[in-house]
Every structure is written in structure tokens, then in C-alpha cells.
Amino acid sequence: MLVFGGTGDLALHKLLPALYHLHRERRLPADLRILALARTALSREAYQALAERHCRAQVARADFVADTWQSFAARLDYFAMDAAQSAEFGRLAQRLGGACGRGRIYYLATAPQLFAPIAANLAIAGLAGADTRIVLEKPIGHSLQSALAITAAIGKVFDESQVFRIDHYLGKETVQNLMALRFANALFEPVWRAGHIDHVQISVLETLGVENRGGYYDQAGAMRDMLQNHLLQLLCLVAMEAPVRFDAEAVRNEKVKILQALKPLVGLDVRDKTVRGQYSSGHIGGQEVPAYYFEKNVDNDSDTETFVAVQAEIDNWRWAGVPFYLRTGKRLQRKCSEIVIQFKPVPHSLFPGAPEHANRLLIRLQPEERISLQLMAKTPGKGMTLEPVELDLNLATAFSRQRRWEAYERLLLDVIEGDPTLFMRKDEVEAAWRWVSPILEGWHEYYQKPRPYPAGSAGPEQARSLLELQGRHWHG
Numbered sequence: 383m384l385v386f387g388g389t390g391d392l393a394l395h396k397l398l399p400a401l402y403h404l405h406r407e408r409r410l411p412a413d414l415r416i417l418a419l420a421r422t423a424l425s426r427e428a429y430q431a432l433a434e435r436h437c438r439a440q441v442a443r444a445d446f447v448a449d450t451w452q453s454f455a456a457r458l459d460y461f462a463m464d465a466a467q468s469a470e471f472g473r474l475a476q477r478l479g480g481a482c483g484r485g486r487i488y489y490l491a492t493a494p495q496l497f498a499p500i501a502a503n504l505a506i507a508g509l510a511g512a513d514t515r516i517v518l519e520k521p522i523g524h525s526l527q528s529a530l531a532i533t534a535a536i537g538k539v540f541d542e543s544q545v546f547r548i549d550h551y552l553g554k555e556t557v558q559n560l561m562a563l564r565f566a567n568a569l570f571e572p573v574w575r576a577g578h579i580d581h582v583q584i585s586v587l588e589t590l591g592v593e594n595r596g597g598y599y600d601q602a603g604a605m606r607d608m609l610q611n612h613l614l615q616l617l618c619l620v621a622m623e624a625p626v627r628f629d630a631e632a633v634r635n636e637k638v639k640i641l642q643a644l645k646p647l648v649g650l651d652v653r654d655k656t657v658r659g660q661y662s663s664g665h666i667g668g669q670e671v672p673a674y675y676f677e678k679n680v681d682n683d684s685d686t687e688t689f690v691a692v693q694a695e696i697d698n699w700r701w702a703g704v705p706f707y708l709r710t711g712k713r714l715q716r717k718c719s720e721i722v723i724q725f726k727p728v729p730h731s732l733f734p735g736a737p738e739h740a741n742r743l744l745i746r747l748q749p750e751e752r753i754s755l756q757l758m759a760k761t762p763g764k765g766m767t768l769e770p771v772e773l774d775l776n777l778a779t780a781f782s783r784q785r786r787w788e789a790y791e792r793l794l795l796d797v798i799e800g801d802p803t804l805f806m807r808k809d810e811v812e813a814a815w816r817w818v819s820p821i822l823e824g825w826h827e828y829y830q831k832p833r834p835y836p837a838g839s840a841g842p843e844q845a846r847s848l849l850e851l852q853g854r855h856w857h858g
């Protein structure tokens with residue numbers, strides 16, 4: 383496995399710890415070697431030391447065992463090269479010693495601008511054989527045009543079956559559990575539609591800022607970094623029809639239909655149905671947090687959004703008229719990713735004076751993994767006093783004997799085993815960009831500046847009004 387961007391944040395914080403866990407549990411092929419690549423000049427030993435420092439910090443203390451690390455480090459090597467330079471790939475081919483490359487994986491943990499040149503240069507150097515695989519990190523491109531250009535450039539070198547476009551949200555246990563909940567239980571299907579569902583909320587709220595990724599983030603913003611990929615993938619899993627089989631083609635066929643059915647947001651919709659925000663200074667957990675534009679490598683004048691909320695609709699029979707409210711942001715008051723399915727109230731109330739609480743299904747992805755259904759129940763004693771209660775399934779408790787896998791562990795193993803079910807197909811990426819692009823253009827056209835919100839708050843006021851004007855509230 384060649385990891386381009388081997389010294390980057392993603393490789394050191396997520397990929398190597400995930401590979402270490404898989405190694406520790408003897409799930410990696412015995413002959414798997416990992417070659418990290420980046421421009422920085424480092425010896426093999428220096429890279430191993432860098433990797434060790436990061437893995438120690440990321441992996442639970444009990445899981446980090448010196449001997450296990452040594453045997454993992456024996457798989458690790460480093461090669462310094464500039465992946466933007468064609469000539470360097472000749473050196474790389476030499477370094478690989480003409481090995482046939484069967485089962486070789488190219489993991490592109492770099493900025494998307496490098497995807498096309500790396501693919502082309504691998505081909506020129508004779509390193510892109512039919513038995514190789516290429517993994518692309520999100521976001522794929524910066525716009526619809528650049529995404530299409532990347533797809534075309536990758537397609538010239540690799541067949542679609544060799545391409546694994548990663549979205550780590552699809553590797554999260556609870557996200558996969560959403561499919562189990564919907565398609566392995568007969569209970570929900572009859573009510574999973576416009577007739578019974580009032581609206582859906584998908585929230586991915588972070589307390590984290592941009593850390594040392596300011597240079598990348600300031601060019602991307604919350605829409606490209608999170609909503610175009612992670613949140614739209616979650617929306618697909620909530621809204622898609624049952625696939626005919628649980629395999630890559632069937633699942634992805636259904637997801638892409640949802641993305642293609644998203645009602646375009648154009649003209650005044652962009653003003654009325656989207657909210658951009660940017661955090662100003664504030665406090666999180668008692669710590670003072672500076673405004674976004676003071677972050678390292680962020681423009682002092684930046685109008686990049688660190689928060690976005692959107693009201694989406696799906697133009698099909700199942701979902702006609704049901705709003706899907708999506709929101710994500712950085713430096714908010716709490717970390718929480720969840721999906722809320724808000725059902726409609728009962729058509730006629732038998733119990734006068736009872737509070738109007740319609741059923742609500744909550745699927746919490748993090749920090750804890752749980753699924754809970756809010757039902758109305760009678761309180762003990764005389765009379766009929768009703769209160770909402772939770773039917774709660776805590777997945778960590780239900781499966782307490784099994785270690786919870788990190789998303790990247792599952793996805794890396796799928797790449798190694800060649801299973802693309804949890805990866806995005808090119809038409810999904812294209813359809814997601816086709817829906818997002820007019821919003822980005824609308825913001826630009828109408829000079830829709832981000833609304834300030836204090837770090838540590840719930841986001842800009844306007845996100846609250848987006849729902850309140852329709853008589854609804856964000857959960858939590």
C-alpha cells in the first residue's frame with residue numbers, strides 16, 4: 383500500500399492508527415507493506431518514529447503494545463518524492479524494484495489537485511496495472527468542473543472497479559446500522575415516507591476548529607468539507623429505497639437516485655433555504671477560542687463558512703414535501719452527529735390536555751452510538767397523564783464484548799479485500815456536486831456573507847429561524 387501524503391494529518395491521525403489496529407488483530411495480509419510518500423526528506427527510521435509518536439497518541443493506552451508496534455513498524459517504509467513531478471515516478475518505479483504490483487493499493491491522502499497528476503504519472507511509469515487499486519479521499523474536487531476533470535483523468539488510467547472513493551462516514555458503525563435498522567426490520571418500512579414523517583434532521587456538530595488544516599479549510603469551507611460528502615451520504619442512507627441486494631452496485635444504484643432527485647436550490651431558494659456562518663471569538667469548555675479569521679493559514683478577510691444549514695427536498699413519491707434539514711459546523715457548543723426522524727402527530731388526540739409530542743426516532747452516531755425512539759406513555763397513578771419516554775438502544779452496551787471499530791479500519795480492510803460497497807461511485811460524486819454547485823454559485827452571486835456566531839454557541843441565529851419560521855425546532 384502506497385500512501386501519498388504519508389506525513390499529513392489524515393495519514394498520521396487516522397490511517398496509520400487504523401492499520402495498526404488491523405495489524406494487532408491479525409487482519410492484515412501477512413505480506414502487506416506500507417510505503418508512505420511525501421516531499422519532506424525523512425529516513426525510514428525517522429518516519430517510523432513519527433508514525434509511532436502519532437499512533438501512541440491516537441490508540442488507547444491498553445492497545446499500544448511495544449512488541450506489536452515493532453512488528454507493525456517492520457511493514458512501514460518511507461520514500462521522499464514530489465508527486466507533482468513526472469520524473470519522480472521513474473525513481474518510484476525503481477524503488478519498487480519492478481515488482482509486478484499485484485494487489486498494490488495507491489492511497490491518495492493528498493489535496494485533490496494532485497489526484498489527476500498522480501494517476502497520469504503512475505500510468506506513464508507503468509505502475510497502474512489492472513490488478514492495482516486507487517483510493518481517493520474526499521472532497522473529490524473543489525467544484526463540479528474540477529470533480530468531472532478528476533473523474534475523467536482517473537478514468538483514463540483506472541477502470542471504475544479499481545477506484546475506491548472514500549467517505550469515512552460510511553465506515554461508521556451506526557451509519558451501517560441505519561441500513562440494518564431500515565432493511566432488516568419490517569417495522570419501519572410502512573411509516574418511512576411522507577405520509578407519516580414530518581421532517582428529517584441531519585446534524586454533524588463539532589467543537590473542533592480547523593486545527594492545522596487552515597490552508598485547506600479556508601479554500602473549502604463547511605459546504606465542500608462536510609455537506610457535499612458526509613451529510614449527503616447520510617441523507618442517501620435515510621432516503622434510499624431498499625436495494626435488491628447488499629452489494630456495491632445495488633446499494634450505489636439506490637443512493638444515486640436520491641442524489642439525482644434532490645430538488646435544485648437556485649435563485650431565491652439559496653437566500654431562503656440556506657444559512658452560512660463563520661465563528662467569531664468565544665469560549666468552549668472554559669477555553670477562550672479566537673475567531674476563525676485568526677486561525678493559522680486563514681485569510682484575515684476570509685468569508686469562508688465554518689457552518690452551513692440547508693433545507694433540502696427530494697422530488698420523488700416517497701419524500702414529496704418532506705423537508706430534510708442538514709447542518710454542520712465547527713467550534714460549536716457540543717460535539718454531536720445525529721439523524722432525527724420526526725414523525726407526524728396522531729391524527730386525533732384521545733387524551734385532552736396531553737402534550738403534543740409526535741414520535742421521534744433518534745440515530746446518534748457520536749459521541750455515543752445509540753438509537754432511540756421517543757414514544758408517549760402514561761405516567762403511573764390515577765388519570766391519563768402522558769409523557770414522552772425513550773425506548774433506548776445503546777449500541778456500545780448491546781455489543782459491549784466487541785471493540786468498536788474506527789471507520790477507517792473497516793474501510794481500509796474493504797479496500798484490501800476489494801469490496802467497494804461502502805465507497806462512492808463516480809456518478810454519486812457527480813450528482814452531489816450538481817446539487818451543491820448552484821448553492822455555492824448563489825452565495826457568490828448574491829454576496830451571501832457568512833453570519834457570525836460565537837465559538838461555543840449553537841451556530842448562527844438564522845439557522846434557528848430557518849426551522850422556527852416553519853414551526854419546527856432543531857433537536858437538542
Ligand SMILES: NC(=O)C1=CN([C@@H]2O[C@H](COP(=O)(O)OP(=O)(O)OC[C@H]3O[C@@H](n4cnc5c(N)ncnc54)[C@H](OP(=O)(O)O)[C@@H]3O)[C@@H](O)[C@H]2O)C=CC1
Nearest residue numbers: 387388389390391392420421422464465466491492493519
Ligand atoms: N485530515 C483529516 O482528518 C481528513 C482529511 N481528508 C482529506 O485527505 C486529504 C489530505 O488531508 P490532510 O492529511 O489533512 O492534509 P495535510 O495538508 O495534513 O497533508 C498533505 C500531505 O500531502 C503531502 N504533499 C503535499 N504536496 C505534495 C506533493 N507535491 N508531493 C508529495 N506529497 C505532497 C504533504 O507532505 P509534504 O508537505 O511533506 O509533501 C502531506 O503529507 C485532503 O484531501 C483532505 O480533504 C479527508 C477526511 C479527513
Ligand SMILES: O=C1O[C@H](COP(=O)(O)O)[C@@H](O)[C@H](O)[C@H]1O
Nearest residue numbers: 550586588590607608612719748
Ligand atoms: O472529513 C472530515 O471529517 C471531520 C469530522 O469527522 P468525524 O469522524 O470526527 O466526525 C472534520 O473534522 C474534517 O474537517 C473533515 O475534513
